[in-house]
Amino acid sequence: MTTQTPPLAGVRIIELAGIGPGPFAAMMLADLGATVICVERPGGNPWADGGRSVLFRSRTSIALDLKSPDGIAVVKDLCRGADAVLETFRPGVAERLGVGPTDLQAVNPALVYGRMTGWGQDGPLAAAPGHDINYIALSGALHAIGRRGEAPLPPLNLVGDFGGGGMLMAVGMLAGIVSARATGTGTVVDAAMIDGAAALMAMFYALRAEGRFTDERGSHMLDTGAFFYDVYRTSDDQWVSIGAIEDQFWADMCQALELPQELRENHFDESRWDGFRLVLAARIAQSTRAELDALFEGRNTCYAPVLTMSDAPQHPHNAARETFVDIDGVVQGNPAPRFDGKPPTRPRPARPAGADTRSVLTDLGYDEGRIADLLDRGIVAE
Numbered sequence: 380m381t382t383q384t385p386p387l388a389g390v391r392i393i394e395l396a397g398i399g400p401g402p403f404a405a406m407m408l409a410d411l412g413a414t415v416i417c418v419e420r421p422g423g424n425p426w427a428d429g430g431r432s433v434l435f436r437s438r439t440s441i442a443l444d445l446k447s448p449d450g451i452a453v454v455k456d457l458c459r460g461a462d463a464v465l466e467t468f469r470p471g472v473a474e475r476l477g478v479g480p481t482d483l484q485a486v487n488p489a490l491v492y493g494r495m496t497g498w499g500q501d502g503p504l505a506a507a508p509g510h511d512i513n514y515i516a517l518s519g520a521l522h523a524i525g526r527r528g529e530a531p532l533p534p535l536n537l538v539g540d541f542g543g544g545g546m547l548m549a550v551g552m553l554a555g556i557v558s559a560r561a562t563g564t565g566t567v568v569d570a571a572m573i574d575g576a577a578a579l580m581a582m583f584y585a586l587r588a589e590g591r592f593t594d595e596r597g598s599h600m601l602d603t604g605a606f607f608y609d610v611y612r613t614s615d616d617q618w619v620s621i622g623a624i625e626d627q628f629w630a631d632m633c634q635a636l637e638l639p640q641e642l643r644e645n646h647f648d649e650s651r652w653d654g655f656r657l658v659l660a661a662r663i664a665q666s667t668r669a670e671l672d673a674l675f676e677g678r679n680t681c682y683a684p685v686l687t688m689s690d691a692p693q694h695p696h697n698a699a700r701e702t703f704v705d706i707d708g709v710v711q712g713n714p715a716p717r718f719d720g721k722p723p724t725r726p727r728p729a730r731p732a733g734a735d736t737r738s739v740l741t742d743l744g745y746d747e748g749r750i751a752d753l754l755d756r757g758i759v760a761e
Contacts, residue, residue: 385412385723392416393457395478396424396443397467400513400572401485401538402434403545405465408552409437410714415440415661416457416739421760423732433711435729441740451477456743458483462556463491463565465548470496470505480567490565491555491734495548499541499571511539513573518543518576523583527597527604543575551605591625597667600624606656607632609645610685611663613674618685619663619671631680636662733760 394405400508409415410618417438441457444450455478464483466473466541473479480492497514498504515521515538525532528567543630561567561682577584586592586666598604607727609705610618623632633643642655654673662742663671668684686694690753692703692710707728714722736759 383721383723386718387411387413387723388504390414390463391461391724393418393454393461393464393550394466394471395454395468396420396435397495398424398429399434400540400548401467402467402540404493404495404548404552404570405438406436407436407545407549409724410726413440413462414426416461416735417456417730418443418445418454419732420442421757423731424440424497430578432707432709432729433726436726437737438730439739440730440732443735443736443753444758445478446477447758448477449756451482451751451752453477453740453743453759455483455486456740459664461487461490462540462559463493463552465493465495465552467495470494470500474706484565488565489559489563491552492565492566493548493552493568493570495544495570495572496546497572497628499656500569500572503749511544514539514572518580519584520576523580523596523602525596525602527595531596536580539572539576543577544570544572547572547578549574560691561587580662596678597625598599604649605646605650606652606659609656610662612703613666613667613671614664615667617668619668620685621659621663622681624681628680629680632682635674635678635680660739678712687696736761 387408390408392405392408392415394415394417396400396402396417398421405415405417413651415438417435417440419440421442421444423442426572441453443453445454446746447638454460455545466476466478468476469615474482483492484490494500497509499684500506512533515533520538521533522532522533523531543607548568548570551570555566583592593599593672596602601608603609605624607621607623610620612618621632623629629646630643632638636659639658642658645651646655666674671682691697697703701713701722703710704726706726709728714724715728717723740753740759745753756761
């Protein structure tokens with residue numbers, strides 16, 4: 380358990396709850412120690428149930444009606460003392476509700492306003508619907524992922540929603556807060572998943588400009604084209620990953636597996652990759668995954684078993700580092716990155732929508748009569 384002061388202690392963020400990348404960004408900020416107050420609709424959002432136990436961890440929750448003037452007034456009161464607010468509406472929706480940047484920065488000029496969308500706040504597709512697969516398709520990322528001669532392979536929703544979206548939003552929010560504290564003036568963070576996915580492709584666009592990366596999937600060093608950077612099936616029908624690119628790592632791999640000399644000396648000869656792949660696959664298929672794990676333990680190479688989500692938390696390395704944590708029976712990744720060698724916080728279980736409505740309003744200075752009135756009229760809910 381961590382004991383140091385979290386790096387974002389004292390930072391206060393208001394989250395206008397959405398799904399997927401928005402909650403992930405708020406989770407990252409809460410993991411780093413920010414106080415995140417999640418504004419949810421009465422009864423919760425059924426579309427937010429997927430992953431709720433993790434994506435909504437470590438927050439307090441207030442449920443209120445954003446379609447009512449009194450509900451909007453509560454949001455403005457929340458933002459008066461906040462560093463930032465985060466929303467995931469389509470462009471224009473926040474303005475129509477009365478919680479757009481102009482509305483909220485009017486009550487707090489130093490407020491950082493984070494906007495998470497797929498296509499961004501402007502451009503021909505800004506108002507169009509979409510999901511992760513669409514955003515990474517238009518960024519060039521999806522076309523590049525997959526095996527040669529096969530269809531593009533969507534990598535879960537890691538590249539658009541979480542890497543290019545939620546992570547980009549968290550970085551943008553932090554940059555905005557640093558700027559606001561220095562200048563006293565807030566900013567609007569336009570975090571678009573298509574922009575983030577394109578940013579994640581930076582190295583590959585650079586390689587393409589150098590003539591070292593083409594549009595043919597599965598033909599390059601890092602996309603399963605290289606036989607020494609791929610996954611292989613073991614004799615017990617499990618999988619292992621090989622990533623022995625550099626000469627010293629490849630030499631150690633060849634020595635451990637007793638591979639033919641021609642493989643040892645010619646692994647960068649692309650004309651022979653297909654043939655060499657068959658040789659390496661046949662050698663890997665002679666052993667069980669446990670035998671290969673034992674063979675490579677402590678060696679100077681790049682090898683790891685391909686673990687299931689059930690097995691990953693039990694691996695000795697993950698166990699030693701406490702990479703995963705069990706919170707109320709839900710195994711999940713510990714907050715990252717670490718500070719002074721420790722996770723910045725210990726996650727708290729996700730709260731039901733509106734679980735903290737009364738305490739949040741009390742902290743704002745609302746008296747019991749006013750809280751009761753808002754509850755009776757359905758403006759807020761517990």
